[in-house]
Amino acid sequence: MKKIIAGNIHYNLAESKLVEKALERKEGQLASTGALQVFTGTYTGRSPKDKYVVTDPSVTEQIDWGSLNQPISEFQFEQLYRKAQQYMVEKELFIFDGFAGADPEYRLPIRVVNEYAWHNLFASQLFIRPTDKELMAHSPEFTVIALPGLKADPVTDGTRSETFICLSFEKKMILIGGTEYAGEMKKAIFSVLNYLLPLRGVLPMHCSANVGKKGDSALFFGLSGTGKTTLSADPNRRLIGDDEHGWSNQGIFNFEGGCYAKCMGLSEEKEPQIWRAIRYGSILENVVLDPQTAIADYNDIRISENTRAAYPIHYIADAMIPGMADHPKVILFLTADAFGVLPPISKLTKEQAMYHFLSGYTSKLAGTERGITDPEATFSTCFGAPFLPLHPNVYAQLLGEKVEEHQAKVYMVNTGWSGGPYGVGKRINLTYTRTIVTAILDGSIEQQTFTADPIFGVLCPESLPGVPSNVLIPRNTWQDKSAYEVKATELAGLFIKNFEKFSGISDDILLAGPRKTT
Structure with missing residues (x-):
């Protein structure tokens, strides 16, 4: 240079x-906690x-x-x-x-x-x-x-x-x-x-990571709104990092020395680690402060919904420093399915893992002309499409190789809707989701009997302590079973259509996706 x-x-x-x-x-100015509050002008993302x-x-x-x-x-x-x-x-x-x-x-x-x-x-x-x-x-x-x-x-x-x-x-x-x-x-x-x-x-990865007391590390992939930060912040596990990691022949490592957490709706009760990290030395981006007390109002999104807090990782109690750990035992793909048809928990084969890694699916909510909000499918390749200079196959192939070599278990966790799409069904109970994640992390999920979903092909547990059995099978939560079939078929079709943009994909990965239905 x-x-x-x-x-x-x-x-x-x-x-x-x-x-x-x-x-x-x-x-900028100081917030009541000592954090530096700034505005980013025209661009808030x-x-x-x-x-x-x-x-x-x-x-x-x-x-x-x-x-x-x-x-x-x-x-x-x-x-x-x-x-x-x-x-x-x-x-x-x-x-x-x-x-x-x-x-x-x-x-x-x-x-x-x-x-x-x-x-x-x-x-x-x-x-x-x-x-x-x-x-x-x-x-x-x-x-x-x-x-x-x-x-x-x-x-x-x-x-x-x-x-x-x-x-x-x-x-x-x-x-x-x-x-x-x-x-x-x-x-x-x-x-x-x-x-x-x-x-x-x-393998570079857009994911969060934590590690248990026995040195068992876990990766959490997921787009915005899927619960990646919330679910990886576990009081019984140490945080390795909240956003970017690499997986080498020696294990995983954090790319960063800090965290860049979303603040919209932040509360001490829901996310105590982030709440306590916002102090002197931290930065609050586009967060509105009370003009008299300088107290942050995390529910005020008049500037942007993308309010952020930046802080060094040592502000998180018991964070893993340096951010390095052994090969992951489990990998979680988080999705917030507003169609209400994906299982809350499913186990993936290596080929299914590569398929869903390439898909990077979640859903966002978009208003209709009549003011009714319908789900809109969002696909971001490898859960980080804007940051991938190389062809997607490169990253998917690396994932498949490492999953196979280190015998990592891969699961898809739906943190979205159940009993119907957004507007009809309800968001899956967070307590159930935490129970599911705990069962994945401690390995007890593997003691259950699994059945293949007829449309998406993924393996779903028939029962799981702490989670109602009907919740585990999405179709059973819908009152109108035919409506479920229509919605599930619609989402399967969107997966298949999205996959048409990829070239050079092997047949075993293509066959790992949802079933083609009429």
């Missing part, structure tokens, strides 16, 4: 100094349509080009980089040097350059902080330059808008401009690891 020229550079400041700087520069990958000759053949990996030329990248250099002249900058990846064998030395102090605080909390000795020898292999005030000109820069997230694997650099949303930095490095690690036989 070329030398950054700026008028005033702050290098690896302590969190207290970064908080002081942020307050001095009026970037990621901008996937403004993400680009440079068409470097060394990676062109490997990238899965498309709407999620949009090409941008080397010339355009250089033009934006020159703009960034000019913009940084005489700017006050904040630099963080650290790592992505808890395992020393696979960690990526990174540098993050910011014009906002709070962005640099975010980087120092979410990535892994080096020791003094490590810092002295630190040599960044990838650099992130995040400049919210630098905006692109779509006419001359070839971008879609003024916002850009441009990744060059050849120059080992990420340029971010036109957005104040801090999560872009975190996910950009995740995208880098999703390219680099499979080349070394490591």
Whole structure:
């Protein structure tokens, strides 16, 4: 990387100094707990349509080009980089040097350059902080330059808008401009690891992970709203990480040094670990504070539903530090099925695991013209489609190989609806879901007798202590059995249609999906 020229550079400041700087520069204010509250302006979430990958000759053949990996030329990248250099002249900058990846064998030395102090605080909390000795020898292999005030000109820069997230694997650099949303930095490095690690036989994963007292680790995959954070935060198990991990030949490891938790509806009763982590050194993003008391109102979503808290993982009591553990014994795919037809618990074969990993299914709720809310299927490949530079088959194949080699048990847990679709049925009782997850983690689920679902093909337990038997078989919870058949067939068809976008999939994986019905 070329030398950054700026008028005033702050290098690896302590969190207290970064908080002081942020307050001095009026970037935010302190909440009653001591957390730094900030607003991210126009963008309160990621901008996937403004993400680009440079068409470097060394990676062109490997990238899965498309709407999620949009090409941008080397010339355009250089033009934006020159703009960034000019913009940084005489700017006050904040630099963080650290790592992505808890395992020393696979960690990526990174540098993050910011014009906002709070962005640099975010980087120092979410990535892994080096020791003094490590810092002295630190040599960044990838650099992130995040400049919210630098905006692109779509006419001359070839971008879609003024916002850009441009990744060059050849120059080992990420340029971010036109957005104040801090999560872009975190996910950009995740995208880098999703390219680099499979080349070394490591499966990068968008999942949370925890470990039991006997060293038995578990992975929790799931899109937004499926309960991934809630279910992986177990008082009887240690948190490894809440979002990004790698699975190597030695075991699993956290990519990050912190957590980036959603705050909408947060309460001490439901999520005590997150609640207690929001203190001095943490960041509250787009959370509204009471103007008199500075107390956070987590139910106020006037700014955004995507309110967030960023904090170092050591703010979670008894977190696993460093974030490394043995190969997982169990893997959970979480889905919130608003169609009300998927079983609350099902066991998957290796081929079914690969099928549902590629599918990455959950459902979201969308309003109709008459104001009635109907379920809408959402599929995100490998539970993290926006962050996958390589072809999906690469990740699915790695998952299958590791599941087989280490004899990991894979289950799908539906945290969505039962007894009918959204608006008719009810959300599956959280107590039942926790009972199911506990049975998976302690292995007692394997003592049950399983029966194959006639439409989805997955194996469902006929009984489970603590969960009513009729709940375990979705069809039995519906009053109108024919309506269940229609809805289940509809969802099966959506799975099959979604899978049409994949090429080169083996027959054994294709046959592991839902049954084709008329």
